[in-house]
Amino acid sequence: ETGVTQTPRHLVMGMTNKKSLKCEQHLGHNAMYWYKQSAKKPLELMFVYNFKEQTENNSVPSRFSPECPNSSHLFLHLHTLQPEDSALYLCASSPREGDQETQYFGPGTRLLVL
Amino acid sequence: GQNIDQPTEMTATEGAIVQINCTYQTSGFNGLFWYQQHAGEAPTFLSYNVLDGLEEKGRFSSFLSRSKGYSYLLLKELQMKDSASYLCAVRNSNYQLIWGAGTKLIIKP
Numbered sequence: 001e002t003g004v005t006q007t008p009r010h011l012v013m014g015m016t017n018k019k020s021l022k023c024e025q026h027l028g029h030n031a032m033y034w035y036k037q038s039a040k041k042p043l044e045l046m047f048v049y050n051f052k053e054q055t056e057n058n059s060v061p062s063r064f065s066p067e068c069p070n071s072s073h074l075f076l077h078l079h080t081l082q083p084e085d086s087a088l089y090l091c092a093s094s095p096r097e098g099d100q101e102t103q104y105f106g107p108g109t110r111l112l113v114l
Numbered sequence: 115g116q117n118i119d120q121p122t123e124m125t126a127t128e129g130a131i132v133q134i135n136c137t138y139q140t141s142g143f144n145g146l147f148w149y150q151q152h153a154g155e156a157p158t159f160l161s162y163n164v165l166d167g168l169e170e171k172g173r174f175s176s177f178l179s180r181s182k183g184y185s186y187l188l189l190k191e192l193q194m195k196d197s198a199s200y201l202c203a204v205r206n207s208n209y210q211l212i213w214g215a216g217t218k219l220i221i222k223p
Contacts, residue, residue: 004156040122043157043201043213090156102147103211105156 004106021076023091031097032074037088050097081113118214125220134187142207149201197221
């Protein structure tokens with residue numbers, strides 16, 4: 001596979017469930033990002049990892065917990081979510097954080113919290 | 115605060131030309147990006163401007179005026195497959211990407 005992949009593509013969960021989103025990039029990049037995309041709103045940057053170290057946490061509630069075991073994999077662990085957390089969660093990667101390179105996005109996970 | 119403004123929705127006719135505007139107010143400037151996002155799919159990179167002027171890439175062109183905090187994406191010879199959302203994003207002085215909410219472009223036959 002090439003590019004950035006995300007699993008699952010769709011997820012429905014209750015407010016008491018625990019689930020994880022997975023992102024994998026095959027581009028040899030060193031920076032990975034989690035974004036939240038809600039309808040008619042700008043992309044919201046949630047977390048940034050650069051060379052496996054978290055460099056940004058944009059005041060994201062603790063019910064979202066990222067994990068980056070290596071430069072190719074990124075997880076977002078979810079627990080006790082709220083209905084307003086329903087959105088498209090996008091993963092992206094770039095060669096390094098903060099450089100001039102564009103970011104490459106995965107297809108996203110469409111999350112519905114009931 | 116920092117913000118990116120672009121129209122919510124635009125409609126155009128197949129074969130025609132459409133211009134999608136983007137105005138920005140950010141803390142510094144280190145480049146402007148345009149992305150295309152089809153419904154249910156990943157945003158894909160279209161263009162990058164860091165200097166004033168027009169960048170042409172096939173049917174798509176992107177213009178930047180840093181003094182006016184303004185950019186536009188020009189799509190020529192519209193095709194039905196161009197129906198998508200177009201996202202404008204600006205990299206500020208801290209190299210953070212500030213995103214617009216996107217413009218949904220509807221192409222009619």
